[in-house]
Amino acid sequence: MADPLEVRVVSADEVVWSGDAESVIAKTVEGDIGILAGHEPVLSLLAPGGVEVLLPGGQREIVAVDGGFISVAKGRVSVISEYARMGQGISVDQAERALADARAKLDAGEDDEETRKAYRRAEAQLSAARKAN
CATH class of the missing domain: 2.60.15.10 (F0F1 ATP synthase delta/epsilon subunit, N-terminal)
Structure with missing residues (x-):
C-alpha cells in the first residue's frame, strides 16, 4: 500500500x-x-x-x-x-435558507462583493452538508 x-x-x-x-x-x-x-x-x-x-x-x-x-x-x-x-457541523436546512437569502439579494440587485461572498459560502455549506449528512 x-x-x-x-x-x-x-x-x-x-x-x-x-x-x-x-x-x-x-x-x-x-x-x-x-x-x-x-x-x-x-x-x-x-x-x-x-x-x-x-x-x-x-x-x-x-x-x-x-x-x-x-x-x-x-x-x-x-x-x-x-x-x-x-460539513458535519452544518445543517442542510440552515444552508438552504442562507443560499435562498443570498440568491434573493442578488435577484433584487444587491450585486456587491459581500453578497456574492455570502452566496458562494452558502453554496459551499449546502454542498458539504449534503455530502456529510
Missing part, C-alpha cells in the same frame, strides 16, 4: 482539518480533481463546494470551502480557503 497523503485544510484564521488520507476529491474551477498517493504536483483554484477526504479505513471527512486553492506536492495536499468549515 502506498504511503498516505498528508492533508491540511486551512481557513483564514485556523487549521480546520489535518491528518493522513487515502484520497482527496475537490471541485476546481476546471472540474473535479481526485488525488491519490503519487499524484503529480498541481496547483489549482477551488470552486465553492465540499472537499472530500477519504481516511484510511473508509471513513470520510467533508469540508466546506468557498473557493481558494489546492496544492499537491510530494505526498502533501494543502487546501487553502478564506472560509472552511467541517
